[in-house]
Amino acid sequence: QDFSLSFIVKDMTNPYYWRMGEGAKRAAEELGIEMNFVSAATNGDIEGQIAVVETELVKSPDAIVLVPMNGTALIPKVMEANSLGIPVITADTRVDDGPGKVETFVGLDEEESFAGMAEWVVAQIGGAGEVAILEGFRGSSTAELRLNGMMRVFNSYPDVEVVASIAADWDQEKGLKAAEDILQAHPEVDAILGTNDLMAMGAVQAVQGAGMSDQIIVVGDDAIPSALASMRAGGGLNATIDGNTDQVGYEAVMAAYRFVTEGVELDEWIVVPSSILEPADVTDEYLAARGIELD
Amino acid sequence: MNQPVPLVEMRNISKHFGGLQALTDACLDLYPGEVVGVLGHNGAGKSTLMKILAGAQTASSGEILINGDVADIQDPNDARAYGIETIYQELALCGNLDAPSNLFMGRELHKWGFLRKREMRREAAEALSKLNIRIKSLETDVEMMSGGQRQSISISRAVHFDAKIIIMDEPTAALGMEESKKVVDLIQDLKEHGIGILWISHDIHDVYNFTDRIVIFHGGKNVMTARTKDFTQDEIVSMIISGTPVKKEAAV
Amino acid sequence: MNQPVPLVEMRNISKHFGGLQALTDACLDLYPGEVVGVLGHNGAGKSTLMKILAGAQTASSGEILINGDVADIQDPNDARAYGIETIYQELALCGNLDAPSNLFMGRELHKWGFLRKREMRREAAEALSKLNIRIKSLETDVEMMSGGQRQSISISRAVHFDAKIIIMDEPTAALGMEESKKVVDLIQDLKEHGIGILWISHDIHDVYNFTDRIVIFHGGKNVMTARTKDFTQDEIVSMIISGTPVKKEAAV
Amino acid sequence: MTMFEKIRTYPLTWIVVVALVLAFALTMASPYFLTSGNINNLLKQVSIVAILAAGQSMVIITGGIDLSVGSVLALSAVTIGWLIQADVHPLIATFCGLAMGTLCGFINGFIITRGRIAPFIVTLGMLGIARGMALVITGGVSYQILEPLFLTIGNSKFLGLPIPIYFVIVTYFVIHIVMHYRVFGQHIYAIGGEERVARLQGIKVDREKLKVYTISGFLAALAAVVMVGRLAATPPSVAQGIELQAIAAVIIGGISFTGGRGLVLTALVGALIMAMITNGLNILGISSFWQQVLIGVVIIAAVWLDNLKSAARQ
Amino acid sequence: MTMFEKIRTYPLTWIVVVALVLAFALTMASPYFLTSGNINNLLKQVSIVAILAAGQSMVIITGGIDLSVGSVLALSAVTIGWLIQADVHPLIATFCGLAMGTLCGFINGFIITRGRIAPFIVTLGMLGIARGMALVITGGVSYQILEPLFLTIGNSKFLGLPIPIYFVIVTYFVIHIVMHYRVFGQHIYAIGGEERVARLQGIKVDREKLKVYTISGFLAALAAVVMVGRLAATPPSVAQGIELQAIAAVIIGGISFTGGRGLVLTALVGALIMAMITNGLNILGISSFWQQVLIGVVIIAAVWLDNLKSAARQ
C-alpha cells in the first residue's frame, strides 16, 4: 500500500522511545504501510528535532506523528504541516494550544500521571514525611509538567515536605550523584521520586550504596526494561509509571491511518491509560503481554 | 655632555625575576643627538634595562626621567607617548602578518577606521628599500622570511614614525655587511636630526666608530660610563670582559 | 680539496616556496676537517640550503651525497643518522623547558626509560661552561633567558653529541665578544677532530680568518666557491654584494 | 601570482569544493536533497549556527573560545519572550533581547581581560550563569510568540529565500568587512598571531578583545531573534550544546585554534557542511544511532579532504 | 630557592589552597558537608571525572584536546555490559571493555597524526562514532550488571575509603611518574612547548602523540569500569557532555590550552573543586535554576583566586 507515515520522537538514546517504536512498527506491519521512525540525536536539541520535521515534510508523507520535544516550540512546524495539508497527530507530549492544528493527542497526561504517582507515594509514607525529587532537564516541557503535577499534590499535604528537588537531566549518573547528595543532607528522607527511570535507577544505586533500601521508597517513570528487571529482582525500585509506551506508538499509527484513509473524525484525546506498576505487577504474563524479554 | 637636560635618565634601576637579580642600581643617560653604546657580556642585563625603558617590563625599583621630569612608564604605550621607539632583540613581529602589517602595527593608516592598505604597502616598500633589503613579495607572512629580512622590518618600524629616542637592541645581529652598513648610516642620519639612540651591540668596531659614549654593564651593574674615545678599543674590551673599570683621568 | 671523497656534496639543489624561488641549482661540498664559510646577502638562500641538508625542509629538486653515496634526507632524524648536527638560525629551542632539557631533547639520558635528570644537569652545566656563558640557574626556562644565553644552549647541543658534520647558521650573532671567541676556538677544535663544519656568518673577519673555503650565494644561486685565502677580504665583500665573481686564476 | 594561483590558494576555494562534493554525493543518494523545498530548509537550518559561527570565528582568531553562546542565545530569547508576554512592543522586546546578549558578551570580555582568566573558564561559567538566568526569569516556562514580526522572520521568504538567510548574509558581510578592511580586524589578527607583540606595538589588546566577546554575545542574541522566529516560542532549554556545533563549523572551515589566521567566510561553509550532513542523513532516513556514527565519519572526512589542498599546493 | 619559595611556587600549592577555601566555605554553610559520609560521597563522585581529567591533561599538555572521552566511556561500558549479559566472564568482559576504549583512543591518535587533522575535529568525530556504536550495539538498552566484581567496585570500601578513589590514586600516581620521570613525559612537554622544535630535535612526535591519545582512550575505559560499578548498569546514554567537565577540571587546575606546561596533579584538584561545587549546592538544597548560575560563578571565582598567585609571587 502506498501510505507513508513519519513518526518523529525526541531521541532514541532513551529506551522509552525505543519501546514506542516497537509499538508503532507493530501497527505499521499490521497495516502494511511504510513508516519512517526518526528522531533528533539527543533529547533537548529542539533545533535538531525541527530540522527532522522539516526534512520529513519535504518527503510529503500522508501523515505525521510527532512527539514534540517542546510543547510550544514545535507549533510552527505543525502549522507548516497544516499548510501543506499533512495531518499531524501528537503522541506522548502535547503541543500547546495555539494556531497549530493537531488531529488528536495519543497518550497519557504527564501532569496527571505524576500527580497520581505523588498520591501513591504519599499513601506509602502514611501521609507524612520527607520526599525528594529528581527533575528532568529544566525548561523542557516534560520536566516542567511532571514537576507541576507532583508539587501540586505534595503542597496539598501539610505533613509532606519536599526537602530537595534537584535537576539530574534525565541522566542515570547524574541521578546517582544527586541522590547521594540528598541522602547526605536529608538522611531522614522517605521517598525519592525520579521523573524518569534512568534517574530513578541512579537513585536506587545511591540508596543501596547507603544501605538504606529498607527505609526509602524510590519510584520512576517509563517502565523501561532495566527498571522492570530491577523491580522483578526486588532490586530496590518500588514503582514506575507504565505509560504503555508501546501502546501509545501503536495507537498513534492506527489513528493516523484511519484518519487519512477512512476520514474518520478523531477524538480530541485518545487516552492510553497509564498505571503505576509495582514489583508484584511485573509478572511473566505482564512481560509476555508487552513483548519484553528480561534475562 | 653636550647639553644640560638629558633626554633620558635612568636612575638606580633594579630588577629581579623571582630570585634572580637581573639589574642592580643600573644608571644610564642619553642626550639629544647622541648615540650611546650599551655594552656587556651575554646576560649582563642590557636587554632588561632597555625593556624597562620601553615599557615592556617594569622595574622593581628606581626611576626614569624623560627631559628632566619623572616619567611613569607602565606599558609600551606610555613609552611611545614619550617618543620612545624600540627595536627588540627578539624583533617583536607577528609572524602571521606581512611586512606592511607589521610595520604599521598599532598605527595603521586609515580613513574612518578603514585601512588604507595601498598607502601602507607603498610606504612599507619605501621604508624597506632604504635599508637595501631584498624582499621578494611584500605579501609574504613575516614568519616565512629570512632572519635578516625580519630584522630589517623591525628596524624600519622603529625609525618610520617620529621618534625622539630609539632603542636598538642588537639591530644588526642578523644583517649582512651591506645591510649593516645601511643601518649604521641610518644611525648617523637620525643622530643628525637630534634623536637620541641607545645602541646595544657586541660589535666593538661599530661601537667604537659610531657611538659618542658607552655604558658598560657586568652582571647587572654599571662598570663604567664614558666618552667612547677616552678609551682604546682594547681597554673597552677588557672592561666588558673583566667587569672592572680601567683607571684613567679622563673617565667621566 | 684535501681528500678525495667529500663528506657532503649538495648538487643542483633548487627550492621554491609556492611562487618564490629561494634556491636555484645550488651546489656545495664539504670535506672532513674542513670549515666552509657560507656567505651571501640577507635572503640569499643560505639558511634554506642548510635546512635542506638538516632535513628540516626538503628540496624541490637536486641531490645530496654523503661520503659519496646518495643520501635520502626526508626529516631531521635522517640527517642525524648521517651524523649531521645543526645550530639553526632561529635556535630551535623549546622556551618552556630548561637548558638541560633542551640540550638533551630527543636524546635524553635514561635508564629503562626513566630520566637521569642529575646526569643531564651535570653534563649540561659542563657543556655550557665550556662556552663561558653565565647562566644563573639551570632550572630557568629557556624563554626567560637572554639572547646570547639561548644561543649558547643551541651551540652546546650541536657539539655535545658525536657529530661528523655540523651546520652553524650564524652561531655567534647574539654572542658577546668573549663568548664568540670561545665558539671560534671550538670550531678550530672540532676541525682538528676531523669534523666538517658549514659556517654561515656575516662577520667577514671571522670568516676570513677561520675558514678553509667559502661558498658565496646571491639570490639563491652560487656566485663562487673558492679557497678563502685565494681572495682578499675586500674581494670577498665585493662578491657578496655584487653577486658576480671576481676573475682570478686561482679560483677553484 | 596568476589569477588561477590566486583562486587556488584562496582559503575559501577548497572548502567550497568539499561542500560541493558533499552536496553532489547527497544529490546522488536522495532525490529529495536537491529540491527547492529542501534547499530552503537547509538555508533555514544553517542560519542559527552560521550566525553563531561568525562570532565564534572572531573569538577563535584572537586565540580564545566562547562556550557561552548557546546559553546566551537562550537568555536573549527568553528576555524577548518574557517582555512580549508582558505586552511590551515586540521591537522594544527585540532590542532588549539584543542588549541582553550583548551585555553577556561584554561581561565575558570584561572578566577575561580584567581578571586575566582563561576564556574557556569564563565562558564556561557564563554558560551556566546565562542558562540559569533564563530558567529563573521564566520559571522554566516557554512563552508562545505569535507576533507577526517573528512569524515573518521564521516563515516568510524574500526574493524566494527564507528570511533567516538574510540575517546570515548581513552578518557575514559586516564581519568580513570588519575583519579585512578595518583597523579593528587588523588588530584581531595581530592579537591572535602573537598577543605579546601586539601589546608591545601599542595595540590596546584588552579593549579589542572586549569588543570581540561583546560582538560574539550580540551575534548570539541575533541568532536568538531568528530562533524565536523559527520556534514561535522561547523555551529556556533551547540551543543546548549548540556551542560545539558553532565551534565545529569554524574549525571545519579551516580556522585553527592557534589563532591569528583564517577567513571568517569559511566558517559559513563549515556551518553549511555540518547542516548538510544532518539534513542529508535525515533525508536518507538513516537511524539516529547510525546517524551519529556517520556524522562523525563525514566530519573527519570533510576536513581530511580539505587538508588535501596542502598536498595539492606543493 | 628556599624551602618556602619552593612550596610557594609549586603549581599545586595555590590550587590546593583554593580547594581548601571552598571546602571551608561549604563547611560553614552546611553541617552536612564535612561529615565522613559526605566526604566518602565526594570521593566517589569525583572519581570518574578525575580519571578522565588525567588523560585529558596529558592531551592538553601536548597542545591537543580529546572531546570523545564521554562517548568512549559509554562504548567501553556497554561493551562490558553486552559481554556480561552474553555470559562472558566479568574479567574478560572488563578486559574487552578496556581494549575497546584503548582502541578508540588509538584510532583518534592515528587519524590525528596520519591525517594531520585537528584533534578537535577528530575527537568530535569520535564523539559521534563511539556514542553511535554504543547505541547500535545495545539497541539503546541498558544492561543491569549485578556481578560481584562491579558491585564491589561501586559500593565497597578498602581501608575506610571507597574503591573508586583507588583507581584515581593509581591513575595519578602512574601518570605523574610518566610525565615527570620518564623520557616519554619529557617528550610530551617538548611537543606541547613547540612541536616544530621537537620534530627538529628528532623526537618522534607522531608516535608520542599517538601514545597520548591511546592513553586517554584507555583511561576513558578505566573510568567506564568505575561507572559500571557505580551504576550497576550500562546505559548507552551515560556520560554525555562529561568531556566538558573533564576539560574544565584540567583548566581550573591551571593547565593551559597553550600546552607544554602544567602538573597533571592539579587536574585532580580541579576535578575535586568541580565536584565540591555540585555536591555543596546539592547539599545546600539550592534550586536547580540557581545552581547553574552558582556553578558558573564559583568556577570563575575559583580560577580568579588561583590567579592571585601570580600577583602574590611578585
Ligand SMILES: Nc1ncnc2c1ncn2[C@@H]1O[C@H](COP(=O)(O)OP(=O)(O)OP(=O)(O)O)[C@@H](O)[C@H]1O
Ligand atoms: N623574564 C625573565 N625571567 C627570568 N629571568 C630573566 C627574564 N628576562 C631576563 N632574565 C635574566 O636576566 C638576565 C639578564 O638578561 P638580559 O636579557 O637583560 O641580558 P642581555 O644583557 O641582554 O644579554 P644578551 O647579550 O645575551 O642579549 C639573564 O640572566 C636572564 O636569564
Ligand SMILES: Nc1ncnc2c1ncn2[C@@H]1O[C@H](COP(=O)(O)OP(=O)(O)OP(=O)(O)O)[C@@H](O)[C@H]1O
Ligand atoms: N618557509 C618559507 N616560505 C616562503 N618563503 C621562504 C620560506 N623560507 C625562506 N623563504 C624565502 O626564501 C629566501 C631565502 O631565505 P633564507 O632564510 O634561506 O635566507 P638567508 O640567506 O638565510 O638570509 P639571512 O642572512 O637573512 O638569514 C628569502 O627570500 C625568504 O623570504
Ligand SMILES: O[C@@H]1[C@H](O)[C@H](O)CO[C@H]1O
Ligand atoms: O517521557 C519521556 C521520558 O521520560 C524521557 O526520559 C524524557 O523525555 C520524556 O518525554
Ligand SMILES: [Mg+2]
Ligand atoms: Mg639582550
Ligand SMILES: [Mg+2]
Ligand atoms: Mg638565514
